[in-house]
Amino acid sequence: GAGVSQSPRYKVAKRGQDVALRCDPISGHVSLFWYQQALGQGPEFLTYFQNEAQLDKSGLPSDRFFAERPEGSVSTLKIQRTQQEDSAVYLCASSFGQGNEQYFGPGTRLTVT
């Protein structure tokens, strides 16, 4: 079956622009996670959804970052007024439930110029 998909795969934004990154989780997966991965580092947790409820957003680095999952399936991570330090790969993962294996998407590589 289809895995987790993310779009776009690559995004170049000028500093100050807003961007929206999309994640399509595996059908039926209740839990959805967003991570930020800087070059040469491990993924850093950003936020977690269970269905449409955002249960943990403690990893969002500033109020410029906003995530939603209004119908409990597709999720969007929005970054307002992008800065150079936002350049990273943004990973989405989904799982059947809490504690289950997370399946990762290919990521969106964001470059802010």
Add this chain to the structure above:
Amino acid sequence: GNSVTQMEGPVTLSEEAFLTINCTYTATGYPSLFWYVQYPGEGLQLLLKATKADDKGSNKGFEATYRKETTSFHLEKGSVQVSDSAVYFCALSVDTGGFKTIFGAGTRLFVKA
């Protein structure tokens, strides 16, 4: 707080050599422990996991044992292959009312024929 420390890479081995990648953690509560692998050009995928002390996770010839007394989860393989060349991430998961996963920085493994 919760954190994961793993040995720095890159690690370069010849085919059929023994592999150890060290991982230690600090955590509040009782975490689950994971090794994820990222092959070149592919997304992160779960390699193995252990959910309680003394559990041994194993997959594809890789093993790791959850050692609570030394807060460690070292990855081992008796005989590596060229196809094992990848980046390996140690991770832990704790229930914080949500379900946050904390990753180490990753260890790149090169296996030479």
